[in-house]
Amino acid sequence: MSALPLSGVRVIDLTRILSGPFCSMILGDLGAEVVKIEAPGGDHVRGQGHKIDGLSWYFAGFNRNKQSLELDLRKPEGVAVLERLLARADILTENFRPGVLAKMGLTEARLNEINPDLIVVSVNGYGSTGPYADRPAFDFIAQAMSGYMATNGTPDTGPLRTAPPITDLVAGLYAALGAVAALRGRENGGPAQRVEASMMMSMMSMMAYLSSNALATGRDPVPTGNDHPIASPYGLFRASDGDIAVAPSTEVIVQRFMKEIGLSHLLDEPRFVNNAMRVQNRAELNALINAAVAGGTQAEWIARLNKAGVPSGRVQSLTEALADPQVAAQEMVLDVPHPGHGTVKMTGFPIKFSQTPLRVRHTVPDLGEHGREVLRAAGYDEAEIDALIANGIMGAGDPAG
The missing domain is CATH 3.30.1540.10 (formyl-coa transferase, domain 3)
Structure with missing residues (x-):
């Protein structure tokens, strides 16, 4: 089978929860080698949602095609390991609040020193500049502040959120698109650059004719429920x-x-x-x-x-919908065998490639499952790896993760 579009691209993934992991999963689905670096105890989503055989299917749905390394970045030895991994990476993905990487010592200047070809992809709530840059963000708040929530529902119901965490997902999609564009730009001789996608601004970009009409008239759209605001019948x-x-x-x-x-x-x-x-x-x-x-x-x-x-x-x-024959024909529900956890069902790949169909190359990783493998590839010997585990810098791998 031919190589996938992003085969050979190395991604170091510091993201957690949803928006960032969705971005890095897309890159992994497209063929990139993604190393998910998790804090001691792992991504919080590992403990959320419905579990079967100890595995969160919520976590599984956003973390396939990744390897897991459990690493304590609160310790300088952990940051040193991260820097060594970044030296051979193409992309760093992160969804900390703006400024957190710099507080870890990974300033823009330091990252450029480690790897001048590194593309840094940041997903955040509001953007890295402006009065809200330091605010904590959550999908519900981004739906509210983007104007999106006010257009949902009816005059009787008042504003309504959309059930899926739409701002997380849209920001993750934009971040992945930005990462691919930055890679292409670098290949064409341009600089490696920072890519940013925020939940609030990403959602605002999706408001389509609602924004156009508001900008043209200065008036807010009236929430119309299932009716179309500018078309009838509908x-x-x-x-x-x-x-x-x-x-x-x-x-x-x-x-x-x-x-x-x-x-x-x-x-x-x-x-x-x-x-x-x-x-x-x-x-x-x-x-x-x-x-x-x-x-x-x-x-x-x-x-x-x-x-x-x-x-x-x-x-x-x-x-x-998940059982719909059209969904089946499009292979949008996958049965993925997972050693130790049985078969995991998850949504499939919405992007279809005619010659290099996407596939699950790596099942969802257990916490720290690939630590030794990742560090060996980065040039660590077994004694160095054992020392990192013994000193609590790196997790030994948790089969129950």
């Missing part, structure tokens, strides 16, 4: 056995939709003649559509509408 409609989601995003598709449900004549009426009027009279139009689709089942309408080119689907529970 949303959930009630068939005889439950809701269907319908997204007629253009005038042509609106016409197809209204024809299929027998209401095309309404588009000639002044109150529904164009999108602006339909948005203004949304409640009235939705009531008429609901009355029309109530005569058919979800399956009937979804088949009929999709055949007509109208995007539609059923609101599935998460377990239903």
Whole structure:
């Protein structure tokens, strides 16, 4: 099998919890050699979520394709080991608060001295400059402060968070993209540089037309729940056995939709003649559509509408979505054998490569599992490794991790 896109790239990963580990997992999935350096006791996520055979499936879902080294970076001997690893690395990923690396002695100047070709990828809450740079960050707070939460829900519910930790994930994605771009720039003769992605700013970049309209008008969008803020008809409609989601995003598709449900004549009426009027009279139009689709089942309408080119689907529970035949066809649920922990189920790879398909090369690592292997590759001999373990600088590897 051909090499994966990032084969040969070495990543030293100091991240923990979610945003940073998601970034480094993406790099590992793409073929990079990722060494996850964990503090004594390991990443906190190892103890969170549902466990089977002692393994957190939450942790497993974000830390595949990595090796684990347990290292005490509060001690200068631990930092010395880290520096030796960084000397042969391409990328350092971290998601400490801004300034923490410098307090460890790893200033920009020191990192450049260790390895002038090192790309430093930082994921944080608000960015490394500005009045909020030193604030602690969490997904819930970033959702609130980015304007994102205020656009969710309805006027009755008030602001609502999104269930997945979306700001962590978007920041992790941007950080991984930035890392790959910085690698490409370095290959083209440019400098090795620092890449930063913050949760709040990453989420703001995803606000799309909501930001555009707010910037143009100076007005906040009104939360519209499942209705589209600038398009109608659009949303959930009630068939005889439950809701269907319908997204007629253009005038042509609106016409197809209204024809299929027998209401095309309404588009000639002044109150529904164009999108602006339909948005203004949304409640009235939705009531008429609901009355029309109530005569058919979800399956009937979804088949009929999709055949007509109208995007539609059923609101599935998460377990239903994970068992969906399309998800199976896309191999988006993986059964990964893990020695000592049985088979671990996790989500698959959303990026598809035609010639170098992504795969799980390394199951989720036990805490410190690869310590000796990593240090041997960095030039340590067995006596040096034994001394680091004996002095509490490095973990010996915990099969129950």
